Amino acid sequence: VLASGSEQLDDPGRSDDDIYMLCTGGTTGMPKGVMWPHKAIVMAALGGGGDGFARRRRQRPAQLAEFVPHGPPLTYFAAAPMMHGAAMWASLISLLAGHTVVVNDQPRFDPEHLWDIVVRDGVNILSIVGDAMALPLIRALERHPGRWDLSRLITFGNGGAVFSQQLQDRLKAVLPNIRISNSMGSSESGVIGGNDRGSHSGGFMAIEPRPDLAVIDDQHRIVTAPGAEGTLARTGYTPVGYYGDPVKSAETFAKIDGRVWVITGDRVRIDEQGQYIVLGRGSICINTGGEKVFPEEVEEAARRCAAVEDVLVVGVPDERWGQKVVAVVTVAPGHRFDRAEFDAACRGALAGYKLPRDVVVCDEIRRSPAGKADYAWAKRVATEGAT
Numbered sequence: 001v002l003a004s005g006s007e008q009l010d011d012p013g014r015s016d017d018d019i020y021m022l023c024t025g026g027t028t029g030m031p032k033g034v035m036w037p038h039k040a041i042v043m044a045a046l047g048g049g050g051d052g053f054a055r056r057r058r059q060r061p062a063q064l065a066e067f068v069p070h071g072p073p074l075t076y077f078a079a080a081p082m083m084h085g086a087a088m089w090a091s092l093i094s095l096l097a098g099h100t101v102v103v104n105d106q107p108r109f110d111p112e113h114l115w116d117i118v119v120r121d122g123v124n125i126l127s128i129v130g131d132a133m134a135l136p137l138i139r140a141l142e143r144h145p146g147r148w149d150l151s152r153l154i155t156f157g158n159g160g161a162v163f164s165q166q167l168q169d170r171l172k173a174v175l176p177n178i179r180i181s182n183s184m185g186s187s188e189s190g191v192i193g194g195n196d197r198g199s200h201s202g203g204f205m206a207i208e209p210r211p212d213l214a215v216i217d218d219q220h221r222i223v224t225a226p227g228a229e230g231t232l233a234r235t236g237y238t239p240v241g242y243y244g245d246p247v248k249s250a251e252t253f254a255k256i257d258g259r260v261w262v263i264t265g266d267r268v269r270i271d272e273q274g275q276y277i278v279l280g281r282g283s284i285c286i287n288t289g290g291e292k293v294f295p296e297e298v299e300e301a302a303r304r305c306a307a308v309e310d311v312l313v314v315g316v317p318d319e320r321w322g323q324k325v326v327a328v329v330t331v332a333p334g335h336r337f338d339r340a341e342f343d344a345a346c347r348g349a350l351a352g353y354k355l356p357r358d359v360v361v362c363d364e365i366r367r368s369p370a371g372k373a374d375y376a377w378a379k380r381v382a383t384e385g386a387t
Contacts, residue, residue, distance in 0.1 A: 046096060
């Protein structure tokens with residue numbers, strides 16, 4: 001093969017508008033192919049070869065040659081499979097920054113083996129996708145204290161799903177010097193970023209306002225007043241639509257005031273400082289007695305109960321309330337599920353109308369290989385099992 005090769009690449013002509021297609025996981029509906037022009041994906045999801053590293057964005061691929069050889073000597077490792085956008089994008093960001101990128105050499109998620117890789121390859125940055133990956137990794141550290149020399153690990157990053165505060169606290173207990181980084185993004189919006197919510201009441205992340213972000217109300221109007229609530233949207237470098245689905249494309253990639261805005265589906269509230277407080281996914285929001293309940297907030301509260309291994313929260317039809325809040329849980333090894341203890345843990349963090357009215361205990365919570373929750377499955381289980 002080498003002998004028959006050429007020093008010149010025999011590739012077809014390339015364009016900034018060539019399409020990179022990322023398939024979504026279909027958390028609440030059918031999976032879809034998101035069509036990103038090459039330049040748009042580099043700028044919106046891959047940092048432009050510079051953003052996020054205190055360097056200016058690159059406008060031409062050739063400029064990367066000046067940057068990559070001088071990147072910081074860091075090693076990055078994504079625990080999620082490359083089929084997940086969060087893992088693929090973060091790995092490409094690191095490559096474009098001149099980092100070393102390592103990958104899992106096994107086709108399964110084995111937490112002890114992942115920690116072995118971190119030690120073997122001197123990983124500085126480890127990234128996960130939410131609690132489904134964080135929990136087994138943290139439990140391995142708790143069960144085997146001192147087994148792994150993690151002195152070179154600097155950052156434990158998360159994106160693509162919620163990393164609950166309860167698990168973050170457990171991670172800090174075993175790795176007190178670790179830096180935890182939470183970032184927000186989606187297949188349609190690219191990487192948005194974000195900060196911990198701090199002292200904010202409700203929600204799980206705070207986002208600083210900037211020109212490419214806005215809050216869109218239900219009438220597709222941009223709102224800016226403190227206290228206003230709507231859906232987070234992004235403009236600028238965006239996808240051109242969903243592959244083969246013009247109807248869904250028109251819903252998600254909407255033209256407002258002459259610009260295309262990606263309607264992310266994430267509900268946010270504008271606080272008194274103008275920050276966007278992320279409340280949860282609008283598509284899985286529960287309306288019970290006229291009040292909105294975001295499953296992510298209830299799930300985080302439920303995880304305060306020591307007996308809860310994993311949990312998904314959904315709304316099921318209810319004659320009186322329209323929908324009622326139901327938790328589908330698995331029980332942690334060595335524990336017995338006690339409803340009174342569960343209710344007490346939730347009540348300490350939630351308003352009364354947000355408390356699960358029913359709890360269904362099952363053997364396993366269904367998630368994708370990348371850790372994404374299957375809320376459609378959870379709703380079926382909750383509907384059949386709730387009493």
